[in-house]
Structure formats: C-alpha cells, structure tokens
Amino acid sequence: MRRQPRQLRSQKRVHQILDAAEQLFIEEGFTVTTTNAIAARANVPIGSLYQFFPDKAAIVQALARRYVALLHQRFEALQTDEALQLPLSDYVDQMIDLTNQFFKEHPGYHAIFMQVQGRIPELETIEAAADAQFIQELSAFLLRRDASQQTHPEAIAFVVVKAVGTLLWLALSQEPAFRQQLVAETKRLMLTYLQSYLPDAPCQMPLPDDPLED
Amino acid sequence: MRRQPRQLRSQKRVHQILDAAEQLFIEEGFTVTTTNAIAARANVPIGSLYQFFPDKAAIVQALARRYVALLHQRFEALQTDEALQLPLSDYVDQMIDLTNQFFKEHPGYHAIFMQVQGRIPELETIEAAADAQFIQELSAFLLRRDASQQTHPEAIAFVVVKAVGTLLWLALSQEPAFRQQLVAETKRLMLTYLQSYLPDAPCQMPLPDDPLED
Amino acid sequence: MRRQPRQLRSQKRVHQILDAAEQLFIEEGFTVTTTNAIAARANVPIGSLYQFFPDKAAIVQALARRYVALLHQRFEALQTDEALQLPLSDYVDQMIDLTNQFFKEHPGYHAIFMQVQGRIPELETIEAAADAQFIQELSAFLLRRDASQQTHPEAIAFVVVKAVGTLLWLALSQEPAFRQQLVAETKRLMLTYLQSYLPDAPCQMPLPDDPLED
Amino acid sequence: MRRQPRQLRSQKRVHQILDAAEQLFIEEGFTVTTTNAIAARANVPIGSLYQFFPDKAAIVQALARRYVALLHQRFEALQTDEALQLPLSDYVDQMIDLTNQFFKEHPGYHAIFMQVQGRIPELETIEAAADAQFIQELSAFLLRRDASQQTHPEAIAFVVVKAVGTLLWLALSQEPAFRQQLVAETKRLMLTYLQSYLPDAPCQMPLPDDPLED
DNA sequence: TATGAATGAGACTTCATTCAT
C-alpha cells in the first residue's frame, strides 16, 4: 500500500475499495474487472484509489492478505489444547465445517487465488506463506497427537490443507443435496487418512449419515 | 472451429497453433497471451489462425478438448476387467501414476482450466462433461468391485477425481523431493479412503517408502 | 470486366454473381458485403469471381449498368409518337407508374446508388450518364410537345427525373396506404409542374381519388 | 454519449470531434473514415474520443442530432403567424432559400443520412423523428392557410419536404449556372403544387427569371 | 490532499485479393 490510512475516512475508503474489488472479482473475474470499475463500485474516485494502492495487483494482494488473516484467525481457534483431547473425528468435523463456513462467507477466496495463478508473483508469495503457516500449525498439531512415527508431517499437512480447500470450494457450486454429500465425503476422506497415521483412533467407520445442513 | 482442416498441411497448422497456444498460456497466462503472439509462435499468419478459430476462446476450447480426449483415453485403459482383479493398492498406484504422468507431460491441463474459470462458458461445459465422464466411469468401476453397500458412488468418485487432480497438479511445482512425498501421500489418501468402502482389501497400510522417481 | 464470358456456363456465372451481389447489397449494405459472401451466395468459387471482376467496385458497376439498361429500355417505350398525343395527365401517370413498378421490382437500384455515393468514381459516371440520357430524352419530349417557350428544358427534366426517383423510392418503404397517397401526390406534383409549362393542358385539377394499387 | 461534457474545454472537444467527423464523412465517406482519423483531425487523442462516444455510430448520431436541431430551429422561424399573411410564392421562396442556405453551410447533412442508410438503426430513428416533425409542422401550417379541402396533409408535406431536400442537395454539386436554374425550378415545382391545393393564391405563374445568386 | 479527465499502446478481428495447386 502506498499510504497508511490514518484518518478514519481513509480507512473506510480502503475497506470500500477492497469490498468492491472482492465483489467484482467474484462476479466478473480478475482480468475483466477494471480499476475504474472498482473505484466506481466503491464510490471512491479513481485518483483516491491510486493513493492507497500503487496498482491493480496491490488490490488483490491486500484482499488476499485480508482473507488469509481472517481464515487463519479462525483456524487458530481450533488448534488448542482442548482440541487435542477431542476424538479425531470430531476434530476433522470441526476443521471441515469451519473451512466450509469460511468459503460460504467468502466465495472470493479461492476464486482470486485460482484466477490470478502465476500473474502476480507477490500473490504466490502470500499464498505460499499462508499455506506454510497452515501446514506448519497442522503438522505441529498432528505431532502433538502422536509424535511416534511420523516422518514427514509437512507432506501430510499439505495434502490435508489442499485437498480440503479444493473439495469444499468445488462443493460450493454444486446442488445443495450433492454438496452435503461432498462435505460428508470430504470429512470421511480426511478421517480415514489421518486415522491411518494416528492408530489410537477408533477403527469403526460408519457410513456417512448425511447430516442436515443449513 | 471455423473450417475443418482436411488437407494434411492444414491439420499440421492447427496443431502448431494449439501447441503454441499451450506454451504461451502456460508461460504467460491466458489473458496476457495475444492471438498475434500465438500466431507468431506457431509460425502461422494471424489470418490463417482466424481461418480455423473464430476467436481466442475457441483456441482454449480446442486445447481443452485435446487434453480431455488424451487423458480420457489413458484413463479408459485402466478401467479394464483385469484391473478388477488387482489389489486396490495397485489400482490406486496405477491411477495416480498415470495422472501424474499426464500432468508432467501436459502442464497446461490444469493451468488452463483454472485460469479461465468462469470467463468462457463453453469451457465450463467441456470441463463438466469431462468430469462427469471420469466420475461416471470411476463410480461404475467401484460398483463392479463391490456393489453391496455404496449409496452415492458419484460423490465418492467426485472426491477421488478432484482431489487427485488438484494434489498432483500442485505437486508438480514443488521441489522434487517434496513432490515425491506428495505423490506418495496422495496414493495413501486415496487408498485409505477407498478401502473404507471396499473392506475386502487388506488392512495393512505400510508407511510410504518414497520410491525413486525420474 | 476482366474477361468476356463467351461460354454459356460463364455467362450464367456472371449473372449468379450479380444476382447474389444485388441481394446482399440490399440486405446488408454495400460496405458490409464481402466478396467472399457474394461468391458463396452465388455458389461460385471466389477465384472465379475474380476472373470476371477485377475488384469489388467492378461488381457494383456491372450491377449499375444492368439497372440503367433495364430502366432505360422501359422508359424509351414511353417516349413514342403516340405518347405525344396523350393528355399530359395520362403521360405523367404512365411515367410514374412505370418508375414505381421498376423500383418495386428492383429495390437495389437506389439502394446501391445512394450507399456508394462518392466512393467509386466510375459509378458516379454511370449514374451521370444515365441521368443525362433520361434528362435528354425527357427534355426532347417536352420540346416536341411545346417548343414555344421553354428556355431550359434540362433543368426541368432534371427536376422531374430526380424528384420522381426520390419520392417513389422513399414511398417504397412506407406503409401501403400511405405509399398509395405518396404515389398519387407525386403524380399531382409532376402534373401541376409540367402543366405550368404546357398551357394547352386542361386546367382542371381534381383532388386525387386514391386509386387502388396492388 | 458516454459522458456529459460539463467543463467548457470538454464541450469544445466534443465540437472539435463532431466537426472533424463531419469533414471526413463528407470528404471520404462514413465507412472509410476511421475513428483514429477523426481523432487525429480533431487534434484529440483517440482515448478521449471514446470517453464521449461509445462507438463510431454514436458520432454520426450526435452529428445528425446537431444538424436536425439546427435546421429545425431555422425552419420554425418560418412557421409564424406573419408567414400566414405572405403570398404563397413568397413563403415558398423563403422556405427554399432557407433550405438551400442550410445545405450550402452544412453539406454533410444529406451526405451522412444517405450514406449510412440502413446501417445504424438509431440514425433512421433520428431521421424519421426529424422528418415527422417537419411534416407535422408543415401540414399544420398548410391547414391554417386553408383548412377547407385538404384530406391528407401529411402526404403533401412529405412530398414537399423530401422533394425540396433532395433537389436542393443535388443542386449543390452542379455547376453554378445550372444550380441557379435548379433552385428556381424547385421553387416553381413547389409553388405550382401547393397552389393546386390553395386556390386563393394568384394564378399567374411567370417564367423564372434566374435571379443572381452569390 | 483530492479529483477525474486525459492518454495511447496495443488487443482482437476482418476481408480484399493472390497464387500455388
């Protein structure tokens, strides 16, 4: 960002811009969305937009950071000492419900990261950093559950983070009934996988019972 | 396509164009790549390009169809009667090796489908049709292995197809050592998941042994 | 024309081309119509088209000449000795009915001459020559009716030819009822005008009675 | 228009663009004239041109509206109560002189309307509305002069408006001497025609005396 | 500091015409 917005009005403007950009990126796509369109939707003069953001890329970056901070904040709440006591299936349930909820609330998250693929190096960096943090936390968590055998917790965490992310995101655009099935299957996918590494977990694996979802 | 290339030379030209487009889409991204750049890279006059493709979108579509046909052809070779006799772990190994191999050979596959997200409706259709076919075949295959309990094979197949696709694609851009771990973990992910539905398979799940990779 | 078509098939082709061009110029306009479209509509290879016509302009010119010859041929039939004996009102009636009929049969006539305005010098020449001939014949005809006073028959004939041409052409695209009124008014316009120069004509000028028209 | 030019400089720019377009349309024709050429002639960057006009068609439309407004303004000044007292021949003289003067000053008027025939629907609408207004005013005026017999003043007004428009426009491109004759003949054409509907006017119709013209 | 009109390189696409087959 070009200028740190100290005044209240400025901070509001930055938020307006990011919200407008988010909407337009979702509705129209990143490339198609013009900076003038963002400014117009945000009710902010284009000149002011460029006072806060040096270029279009900076807007996506700020948006990405906002997403990452938000998701991370929610995710952290799950990696507590109490969570260590939960049955693995409960932990998986909560993690996936949390992620699913986040995607429902922020459909721009993946949309942006996918569309901008490889065109804004800084974005890759942000994504990589965010992933690294998730993976780091998740693998630490797994080690705390069972430090005995795991030789490569980063790969495991990577698989968990990315598979969950993708499946839940794709589920979003499916018919409601199918989407529920997909969410349930994602949970089962993760549970069976993690169970294979955490043998203390109970072996019974009931068929999913399609719990009601809002 | 505007004109069906009947002569040999024309068919070669169409391939040149698609190859050039593939390279550039991977190197630069879809939006940034210009039709003139594609024509230049293909050593084909821009006018000739437009004789075969009505617009830029048609090029990605042709590329997508080419990918889908190729991948499907390989995939089909796996869904044989003999494959039904294989241990599940061998089947999963082969499926994932095959997909991994395809992605290594055609790094444009996912790149294109991800980048063009939502901007070319026809492309969504092609992707949806391809997915539907994979999912259909995979779920039919799973049913033939064990028709007893499965209530929603489409959701299972969806999860398998999409998770494998994403993880292997992401693995591609990782360091070789880590990539090998990811491929192995993807196999384990799929195997534990499918085993939970096909209980006839043996329960022993050895730790991955990081096989050498080229 | 590049080559005189001697063979029967060639002559047929030239006609096909002109007919196709006529249709397309009327339907789409001169500029928008491509030579390839003309060839396609005429079921003639584009290469053959260019064997007969050196360029697009040559096609319009040939078309123009075809129109002019046809209209002139009809017009000549009116400038006879017997027509000299007719009451002026009958002569005007016939001339206007003839022109109206021609425009109905050949809606491309004016369409082409108006649209190409100033872009093909040769076309101007053709039009000027055609006009000159009409004006010449008409003024000769008027002189034969009454040579006593007329000092500038060319101006009179110009006014007659152009006013009739424009009004009937515009009438073509009006609602049938209004078009009939316009044709009748055009007759009255010409009759009153010519009567003022040919005083032997009867003075009674009945209101038009809207004769039925097909 | 895309943006209403509020500042004085912007309004000047719009006028520059319209003036440049007018010149080029007259000199080269509508289709041949490029938007870049218009911008260059107007000394305005092409981007600025597109700030005011969404596309090439919009430029002709604006031009057409400018013409129509101007001509109508002049024409209105003629349809006064005093004009009702004028001898018909004076009224016709003034109307035709006015139109002739307008065409001399704005040779683009008819040029544009004729060349664009049928390619820009909005232009047809503008022309039709303008014609309707002229015809409406003229027929109202004629009715006020003599309401007794006229059964279809719209057709009469149509004939007057279109015949005068065409003849004076064609006269423009003739040699001066012949042009004067044509203008005089146009007056006579109109006078004899209208006299046949307004019998109170004197019957004497002197031969035109070729008044000097600038 | 705030504004938004101005800028122009460059994208996509067309089509009259040629010429190798």
Add this chain to the structure above:
DNA sequence: GATGAATGAAGTCTCATTCAT
C-alpha cells in the same frame, strides 16, 4: 482454366495509470 487456402495491413475499441486543477 478453376479453385479456395493463405495473407497481413488496418480498423475499432479498452483500460491502467497520470497529473493538472
């Protein structure tokens, strides 16, 4: 002579960014 694939100059229009006000 007949064909139609090949050609590329040129047209329309966009949009990220600046800078005078």
